[in-house]
Amino acid sequence: MEPFSEPIYITRPVLPDLDRVVDRLRDVWGSKCLTNMGDQHGFLERKLREVLKVPGLSLFNNGTTALIAACKVLELKGEVITTPFTFPATAHALVWNGITPVFCDIDPETLNIDAGKIEDLITSETTAILPVHVFGTPCDVGKIQAIADQHGLKVIYDAAHAFGVEINGRGIGTFGDISMFSFHATKLFHTAEGGALTYNDPGFRKKIYYARNFGIKNEEEVVDIGVNGKMNEIQAALGVVVLDYVEEEKEKRKKLEAIYRRCLGGVEGVSFLSEISGVEKSYQYFVVKIDEDAFGVSRDEVYEKLKGYNVFTRKYFYPLCSNYSCYKDFSSTGVDVLPVANKVVKQTLSMPFYGGLAIEDVEKICNMVKLCRK
């Protein structure tokens, strides 16, 4: 089969009509305010509160800074239980706060933290649970909250992939104490770089404000040790325009997902992630699992062979955080204590998935996957 003439990546950013972005930037120029919580910032915060169905939302310059700030606001210390199957930012945010990440194994169907294994990891040092809604699939929020309540722990969700996810009509950002969203260029909704924290408790708004703005209260008072986590007006203006394209992008992705499911559904050794009833999905990623024994070739071979066809998939989230050189000496990182994560991370492959792909492109990619078999 002929390779694609142009490289196909796992994603391409939603790029709105440039004239519309320029129009919005004219407003920014007119205001002479480029950052420090101007009109675009305020407008985007209000819009996102509605779209995400959350009572409280504070914008940040990226998701990682937002997560670091959330740990500070919740005054976490000691140990926090999290997942090894995630992007480095999740665990790093803890260590930047002087906290020890304790890695918990994952559920093989959802790839999220296995809520049934959390309690065994709780010690007198544990202050919180930091689960990730991996690839936008919601965690077992009910069970996680029950554990947190019983042991007096905080819950921060890394919802970087979960834009627009709802459980029975409830915004995903309303679960736990605080949730973090990423608005990086690779996300369904983006501001080039950006992020947000969402929360139910209105008391967090001021604390988060200080955490992202040097702790400045007024010209003469600095009341907390904050960072510079502010989203600027150009990012916010871009976000306001991108937001208008999200539903259309989601519809396109829904159609592409249906093609993947139809073309790869019956293929032995290829499986998809579990779907949960009552969940409005994010359509952020489309991930397959390759079982080497049943499929005949490994995930790594599929990844390499697809490159030969000019298709650049990603092995998210390989390697596991627990296997990074900076974490491998932590006590919770052994392969024996994280058997599911260490197995699954060799099987998952994030496929090209963005509205700019044609249905024929996805059909061709699926045929290429089938041709990878020996």
Ligand code: T4K
């Ligand atoms: N928690 C979780 C669970 C996360 O997944 C992330 C970020 C975070 C926290 C932290 O949030 P942020 O601080 O980033 O807001 C990308 C993203 O940079 C990262 O935001 C994301 N997760 C992660 C899963 O993916 P890379 O290193 O894999 O990206 P990169 O540059 O290789 O891009 C992937 C593909 O996208 C490229 O092959 C081509 C395409 N692309 C990328 C960019 C940046 C474009 O077409 N245009 C672009 O501008 O991390």
